Structure formats: C-alpha cells, structure tokens
Amino acid sequence: MKKSVFLGTLAVAGLAAGFASAQTLAEVQARGSLNCGVTTGLTGFAAPNASGEWEGFDVGLCRAVAAAIFGDATAVEFVPTTGQTRFTALASGEVDMLARNTTWTFSRDVDLAFEFVGVNYYDGQGFMVPRALNVSSAMELDGATVCIQTGTTTELNLADFFSSNNMSYEPVPIETNAEAQQQYLAGACDVYTTDASGLAATRATFEDPSAHVVLPEIVSKEPLGPLVRHGDNEWADIVRWTLNALIAAEELGITSANVNELAAGTENPEINRILGTEGDLGAMLGLDAAWARNAIAAVGNYGELFESNIGENTPIGLARGLNAQWTDGGLLYSPPFR
Amino acid sequence: MSEIHAQTVSYVRETMLPEQEPPVTERGAIKWVRENLFSSWLNGLLTLISLYFVYWVLSHTLGWMVYGIWDASSLSECRAIRDELYGEGANVACWAVIADRWHQLLFGFYPAEAYWRPVLALILFGGALAPILFDGLPRKMLMLSIAAPFVCYWLLWGGTIWGPAAVALGFVIGGMIYAYSQSIIGVLGATIAAVLVPILYWLFLAGPIAGALGNTLPIGINAIGSAEFGGFLLALVIGASGIILSMPLGVVLALGRQSDLFIINKFSVLFIEVIRGVPLIVWLFTASLLLNYFLPPGSNFDLMLRVIIMVTLFSSAYIAEVVRGGLAALPRGQYEGADSLGLNYWQSMQLIILPQALKISIPGIVSSFIGLFKDTTLVVFVGLSDPIGFSNLIRATTDWNGIYWELFIFIGLCFFMFCFAMSRYSQYLERKLRTDHR
Structure with missing residues (x-):
C-alpha cells in the first residue's frame, strides 16, 4: 500500500541527493518545521509532559532555533534517538540538528564528520554514595563496588580514575539508569557513577535524598553540545549563534520578560544588534531581523532555560557551577555580536 | 428350592436400604482436597510449601496493589499522601502514574482530540477479523474485511481518502485481470499480468489519480504523521x-x-x-x-x-x-x-x-x-x-x-x-x- 510512496520517495531522493547537503535552512523552511533529535527521555533535558509536549533543557534549544527561523517555538518535530541511532539519524538527514546530551569529542567532531556548534552544558562524571558510608572524597573509594552503565565513556573514565590513583574497584555492570537506581538503592553496589547531572536527577527521585551524597570529585570532562552535519556552514551558523544569543542575552540582562521592551531600542549597541534594531545580523544568517528576539522571547535566555529545567528551584537542583557566565566564574563565554 | 428359600427368607431384606451419603472423606470438597492436594505425605508437604509460597507472595504484593494511591500528580505527592494515610515509609503502589x-x-x-480514530480503527479491525476467525458469521461481512485495511490506514494516518482508495483500486485491477484474462493469455500469463499491471499502476498512475481526485473532491481528515x-x-x-x-x-x-x-x-x-x-x-x-x-x-x-x-x-x-x-x-x-x-x-x-x-x-x-x-x-x-x-x-x-x-x-x-x-x-x-x- 505504501510501495508507491516508498519508491516515489526513493526516486525523488535520488535526484535531490546531489545537492541536498548544503541547503538545510531552505529544506527546513520548505518543510515548515525543524526536525530536532533529542534523547529517548532524560530527566531535565528532554521528556514529554502529560499532554505530550516535549520539555527540558535540550528541548529548549530546539525550540529556540525553531523560533529564530520561524518565529514560532512550536514548529519543531522532536525525534527521539537512542545512543546508537543518534549519529545516523543526523548523518542521513532524518534530523536537522541533535540536541541530545552528546559529549563533544575529537573523533565525533572529526571522524564522524559532525560539527559541534558549541557547548550548552558542561558536565563531568561524578560519584554518589550513601551518607551512611561516611565517605567524603572519591579518593577513599578503594575496594568499593561500583554500579556502572556498560558500553559508555563513563566506564572507561572510571577505570582510568581508579588505576591512576592506585585503587581497586569491583564493577557491577548495569544496562540503564533505571536499573542503576534500583540496584544502588537495593545495596548491590556502594557507589553509583555517571554524569553529575544524571546523579543529581537520580538522587532527587530517592525517598530520602539527604541519605546520599554526591562526592566533590569530577573525574572527566563532558562538554555536552548541539551538533549538525559537516558541510553546511550556513546552517551550523544559525544553530551556533542561536545558542550564543541565549548565552549573550543572559550576560546582557535580556530576559523573556523584558525582551520586547528592550527591542524598542536601548543605549547598549550590542543589545540592539542582537535584537535586530541595529545592524543586519539576521540578514547575514539568512533569517528575519528579529531572529534572536524571537528565540529569547520563546524560551528565555540561557539562565532562564537552566533555572526552569534543571536549576536549583527544580527537583533536580543543579547549581550553575561551570555553567555560570564567565563574569561569574563559569565557562559560558559568547563571542561578541558585531 | 422353595424350602431353602423359605428358610433363608427371613435373612433377606425385603425393602431397599435408603441411599447413604458416602463417608465424609469420600465426598465433596474433602475428597477433592484429599485426592488432589494430600494424596501422599510428599504431596501434602509440597502442597503446604506451595500454599505458604502463594501466601508469602500475596502478602507482599496484595496490600501494595490494593492500597495503591490513584490520585496524585507526581511521585513526591504520592509519597506525601501515603505518609498521611498509612504512615511514614509504608509500602504501597503509586497507580497515579x-x-x-x-x-x-x-x-x-x-493528538488527544483524535483518539476516536484509533479506537474506531480497532473496532473496525475487530469487525473485519470476526468473519475470518468465526465462520458462523454472515459471509457478507467479508466485504468489511476487504475494505478494513484501507479504511484503518485512512483513519490512523488521516489525509485525503483518495490515497488509500487509489491504492485499493490497484488490487481490484489485479483481481479483474486474473479473473478475466485467463482464457486469453493462460493461467501463468494471467498470474504474471495480475502482479505486474497493479505494480505499474501504483508506480505511475495511483499518485496522479489520487491527487486529481483530491483536488476535485477534497474529502479527508487531519493528517497525523507516524x-x-x-x-x-x-x-x-x-x-x-x-x-x-x-x-x-x-x-x-x-x-x-x-x-x-x-x-x-x-x-x-x-x-x-x-x-x-x-x-x-x-x-x-x-x-x-x-x-x-x-x-x-x-x-x-x-x-x-x-x-x-x-x-x-x-x-x-x-x-x-x-x-x-x-x-x-x-x-x-x-x-x-x-x-x-x-x-x-x-x-x-x-x-x-x-x-x-x-x-x-x-x-x-x-x-x-x-x-x-x-x-x-x-x-x-x-x-x-x-x-x-x-x-x-x-x-x-x-x-x-x-x-x-x-x-x-x-x-x-x-x-x-x-x-x-x-x-x-x-x-x-x-x-x-x-x-x-x-
């Protein structure tokens, strides 16, 4: 019944294949919606609510890009991708961008031919232990049993950390975060290790979170960022500068509440350039002059996005830490808009 | 004979005894239990162990299930309600999820406003299966079975009705070719033609036909993607x-x-x-x-x-x-x-x-x-x-x-x-x- 559709698609795709790669923006605009790859559910970063709308920190970035292109934050099709399917989904054009907690590594950037356009969350691997163990540092974990997700970079980081500190450990291999929570609570392991944001989210679900502590040591660098395909730099620019606009907006004090007021014109030329009242940055991207204004109005600036999804007022309760603005001692540093 | 009979007759019962109930161990529930659960000491032991096991499982799960909380908007709220109702740390389910x-x-x-479509499709699917599964039903219902795949597709994915209709037409074409061309090109020829012609039709004609019909007579429902x-x-x-x-x-x-x-x-x-x-x-x-x-x-x-x-x-x-x-x-x-x-x-x-x-x-x-x-x-x-x-x-x-x-x-x-x-x-x-x- 769908054979005709299938073969028709094949034929059209074959014709289009030659020049499909360099015009993602045109494709997205013709389609009328952005295809954004997200996780198959990660607390605080991407999950559907009871009415089926996606919410979360990564989701917010997808919505910001959609708002920058269309002026409409709902013009996004979210495509859940697993750890195995995410890169093919992007490479094959099934999604236009990935905002999926993906660590920026050399080989992913170079060998897999993707373009990481920035970092929206600086994460790192940490350890969680029951408070009753009276452990205050990861250096005291010699001989511990450790719950660890198999086949992830966390497994390798763990081995590196213990061997470089001349400590031994006994791994308890587990498959998913859900299983890890159960095993850890049942006492099958002394320590649970994964990304610090994941630890915080897991700890928040416990009956008594105060009975568990996340140790201060962070043993790896996990810069998580959105990525696009190699070879379409115009498209990469749009995603990169949307992210930068959110970060710069926080630095400059533009929020979703005051963006329309500021868009009337301010004393600060950089704010004017971002919001499109001065210069023609939007036109350079091939977008409307109000692109950044729409993005900020839709999801708020970086700080608002952080606070509403994973910040200290949410059950996850992550501190800004490395993800604070450079002016506050963090790593967020947007290049200037000029 | 008769003498013997005369002497013995006093020992012979002249009336039937009323039927007596079987002994208590040989009737009703007790008999069933003795035969099926305690027929030997080993079986009896196994029965007791099994009963204890069933009791153990139920005592751990039944309360958890029955006292479960149905009305909460999050797990933490569930836990708060539980603490209030059954005391701190009681083990009950949170069915509210x-x-x-x-x-x-x-x-x-x-989309929630379109839930009737899959439900209707499921009912239709059941109706279409019924005449295939149960031959007591009227044979005319088979018409429903033939139409069901196309109607179900249309209900689930929506869009114009002419798409599925144009595809269905291909099967009609194939069937007609098979039925009427056998006398001209033989059975094998008819079989091959009945497969090839519809495929060519789907490839080159079905799309334009559906498009043209959709333009002239736009009948359709909201399209919903996979x-x-x-x-x-x-x-x-x-x-x-x-x-x-x-x-x-x-x-x-x-x-x-x-x-x-x-x-x-x-x-x-x-x-x-x-x-x-x-x-x-x-x-x-x-x-x-x-x-x-x-x-x-x-x-x-x-x-x-x-x-x-x-x-x-x-x-x-x-x-x-x-x-x-x-x-x-x-x-x-x-x-x-x-x-x-x-x-x-x-x-x-x-x-x-x-x-x-x-x-x-x-x-x-x-x-x-x-x-x-x-x-x-x-x-x-x-x-x-x-x-x-x-x-x-x-x-x-x-x-x-x-x-x-x-x-x-x-x-x-x-x-x-x-x-x-x-x-x-x-x-x-x-x-x-x-x-x-x-």
Whole structure:
C-alpha cells in the first residue's frame, strides 16, 4: 500500500541527493518545521509532559532555533534517538540538528564528520554514595563496588580514575539508569557513577535524598553540545549563534520578560544588534531581523532555560557551577555580536 | 428350592436400604482436597510449601496493589499522601502514574482530540477479523474485511481518502485481470499480468489519480504523521501489519521451498535461512541505521514503515518454516490424489493441500504471532516510543522519575490480554477443525 510512496520517495531522493547537503535552512523552511533529535527521555533535558509536549533543557534549544527561523517555538518535530541511532539519524538527514546530551569529542567532531556548534552544558562524571558510608572524597573509594552503565565513556573514565590513583574497584555492570537506581538503592553496589547531572536527577527521585551524597570529585570532562552535519556552514551558523544569543542575552540582562521592551531600542549597541534594531545580523544568517528576539522571547535566555529545567528551584537542583557566565566564574563565554 | 428359600427368607431384606451419603472423606470438597492436594505425605508437604509460597507472595504484593494511591500528580505527592494515610515509609503502589499517563501508554503522542480514530480503527479491525476467525458469521461481512485495511490506514494516518482508495483500486485491477484474462493469455500469463499491471499502476498512475481526485473532491481528515504514534497503538499497528502481511508471504515462501523450480526453490531457502539466522534486533538496526547509509542522503522514508517491513520479513520466514512443517506432515497420497483429479497446481494447493497443512500448523502459527507481537517491544532500541519506550519517557519527567513496577505491571497486563486472546482463539480453532475421532 505504501510501495508507491516508498519508491516515489526513493526516486525523488535520488535526484535531490546531489545537492541536498548544503541547503538545510531552505529544506527546513520548505518543510515548515525543524526536525530536532533529542534523547529517548532524560530527566531535565528532554521528556514529554502529560499532554505530550516535549520539555527540558535540550528541548529548549530546539525550540529556540525553531523560533529564530520561524518565529514560532512550536514548529519543531522532536525525534527521539537512542545512543546508537543518534549519529545516523543526523548523518542521513532524518534530523536537522541533535540536541541530545552528546559529549563533544575529537573523533565525533572529526571522524564522524559532525560539527559541534558549541557547548550548552558542561558536565563531568561524578560519584554518589550513601551518607551512611561516611565517605567524603572519591579518593577513599578503594575496594568499593561500583554500579556502572556498560558500553559508555563513563566506564572507561572510571577505570582510568581508579588505576591512576592506585585503587581497586569491583564493577557491577548495569544496562540503564533505571536499573542503576534500583540496584544502588537495593545495596548491590556502594557507589553509583555517571554524569553529575544524571546523579543529581537520580538522587532527587530517592525517598530520602539527604541519605546520599554526591562526592566533590569530577573525574572527566563532558562538554555536552548541539551538533549538525559537516558541510553546511550556513546552517551550523544559525544553530551556533542561536545558542550564543541565549548565552549573550543572559550576560546582557535580556530576559523573556523584558525582551520586547528592550527591542524598542536601548543605549547598549550590542543589545540592539542582537535584537535586530541595529545592524543586519539576521540578514547575514539568512533569517528575519528579529531572529534572536524571537528565540529569547520563546524560551528565555540561557539562565532562564537552566533555572526552569534543571536549576536549583527544580527537583533536580543543579547549581550553575561551570555553567555560570564567565563574569561569574563559569565557562559560558559568547563571542561578541558585531 | 422353595424350602431353602423359605428358610433363608427371613435373612433377606425385603425393602431397599435408603441411599447413604458416602463417608465424609469420600465426598465433596474433602475428597477433592484429599485426592488432589494430600494424596501422599510428599504431596501434602509440597502442597503446604506451595500454599505458604502463594501466601508469602500475596502478602507482599496484595496490600501494595490494593492500597495503591490513584490520585496524585507526581511521585513526591504520592509519597506525601501515603505518609498521611498509612504512615511514614509504608509500602504501597503509586497507580497515579497510570491515571496521569495512561493515554500516552496507549496512544503515544497521538493528538488527544483524535483518539476516536484509533479506537474506531480497532473496532473496525475487530469487525473485519470476526468473519475470518468465526465462520458462523454472515459471509457478507467479508466485504468489511476487504475494505478494513484501507479504511484503518485512512483513519490512523488521516489525509485525503483518495490515497488509500487509489491504492485499493490497484488490487481490484489485479483481481479483474486474473479473473478475466485467463482464457486469453493462460493461467501463468494471467498470474504474471495480475502482479505486474497493479505494480505499474501504483508506480505511475495511483499518485496522479489520487491527487486529481483530491483536488476535485477534497474529502479527508487531519493528517497525523507516524512520529505521533506511540504506546500500544504503535505496538498494535506494527504487530497487526506484521501478522497480516507475513501470513501470505510465509505461505508463498513455504510453497517456494517445496517447489521443483530451481531458482524459486533456492531463493526461498536463501531468504528463509538468512532472515532466520539473524536476530530480529539486528534487522531492526539494519532498518534504522544501515538503510540510511545505502539510500541516498536526505531520503528518509518513514522509520515505522521500515520497521514494519523488517518485522514482516522476519515473521514470514518463521511462518514459512511452520507451514512447511504442515506441508511435510501431509501424506504423499493427498498430493497424488489432487493430481489425479486433474487439478492444476494452484487449485490443488487451494482446495486440498493448504487447508490441511494450515490446520496442522495452527498452534505453530499462533505462537509465532504471539512472539511477533511481543517482539514489537524491541523497537524501543531504534528510538520508537512503544509502551516500554514510553515508560522510559514518562520516567524521564521530574514528576515520575523513580517509578518502575506500576508502569511495567500495566504494560504487562495489556500485553497479556492480547496474547491470551490469541492463544484462546488458537485452541478454539484446533477444537473446531479437529476431524479425527480422538
């Protein structure tokens, strides 16, 4: 019944294949919606609510890009991708961008031919232990049993950390975060290790979170960022500068509440350039002059996005830490808009 | 004689004794218990141990289930209500997650205002299956069965009604060619033409015809993309399409494997062995990953369609082997009898061989189908939101993070309902078709 559709698609795709790669923006605009790859559910970063709308920190970035292109934050099709399917989904054009907690590594950037356009969350691997163990540092974990997700970079980081500190450990291999929570609570392991944001989210679900502590040591660098395909730099620019606009907006004090007021014109030329009242940055991207204004109005600036999804007022309760603005001692540093 | 009788008569009872009840140990519940539970000291011991085990399981789960909390909006609220009702740390279920999210477990992202469409499609599907499954129903209902696939497709995905109608027309064309051209180009020619002409029609004519009709008479409902499908809707669509499509394909492959024609025979063997020799999960990854590499970039045809194709191929290889078992179990005389009646190959298959072979294969076919339906949960690994996938998504919200058993029990019960129904039907069919005198 769908054979005709299938073969028709094949034929059209074959014709289009030659020049499909360099015009993602045109494709997205013709389609009328952005295809954004997200996780198959990660607390605080991407999950559907009871009415089926996606919410979360990564989701917010997808919505910001959609708002920058269309002026409409709902013009996004979210495509859940697993750890195995995410890169093919992007490479094959099934999604236009990935905002999926993906660590920026050399080989992913170079060998897999993707373009990481920035970092929206600086994460790192940490350890969680029951408070009753009276452990205050990861250096005291010699001989511990450790719950660890198999086949992830966390497994390798763990081995590196213990061997470089001349400590031994006994791994308890587990498959998913859900299983890890159960095993850890049942006492099958002394320590649970994964990304610090994941630890915080897991700890928040416990009956008594105060009975568990996340140790201060962070043993790896996990810069998580959105990525696009190699070879379409115009498209990469749009995603990169949307992210930068959110970060710069926080630095400059533009929020979703005051963006329309500021868009009337301010004393600060950089704010004017971002919001499109001065210069023609939007036109350079091939977008409307109000692109950044729409993005900020839709999801708020970086700080608002952080606070509403994973910040200290949410059950996850992550501190800004490395993800604070450079002016506050963090790593967020947007290049200037000029 | 009479003297003897006269002397003995005083010892003979002249009236019947009233019937007495059997001893208490030989009747009613006590007899049943003695015979079935305590027939020897070993059985008695095992009974006691089993009873204790059942008690132990129920005492740990029944209270948890029965006292479960149904009205809360998040796990922490659930825990607060529990502390208030039953005291700190009591062990009760939080069914509120089902009350809050059942619609997503059943329909996925399907828009709520369109839930009537899958429900109607399911009713229609049931109505279409009924005349096939139960031969007591009027034969006119078979018309419904023929129309159902197209109507169900239209209901689920929406869009213009002319698309499915134009595709259905292809089958009508094929059927007419087969029926009326046999006298002109022979049976083989008619068969080939009946396959080729509809394919050409679908490739080149169906699209323009549907488009033209859609422009002149725009009848249609809101189109809903495959990405919105999830939960049991997804499992049922994949399972039902797989089951319906794999059955004819499986029979054809089984016949192909028995065929004397060299190429058909070897092709069938190769197909069956390759498909069966590789796990389903690998085929699903092939569908979702490898196909993308082989196809030109930018050509992404529906992931759900790719998965349905793979599931169908996988299941048809298994069905083929089950049916081949049925074919092999038929005595050679049946084949020779059919030949001696002067039936051609298709007639003998249709009238004599397949009805018997399929009857033998029923248990195997149904258990393949049950397996196929349950295997649909594997699509979670290629990023489709089937019930298991959706339970992960629900758990990923801050409201319900940390909830497990309630979701899995709900999903398990739903799967059980479908699989148990299939199993009961297969037993009914076996009883009905039993023609020997056991």
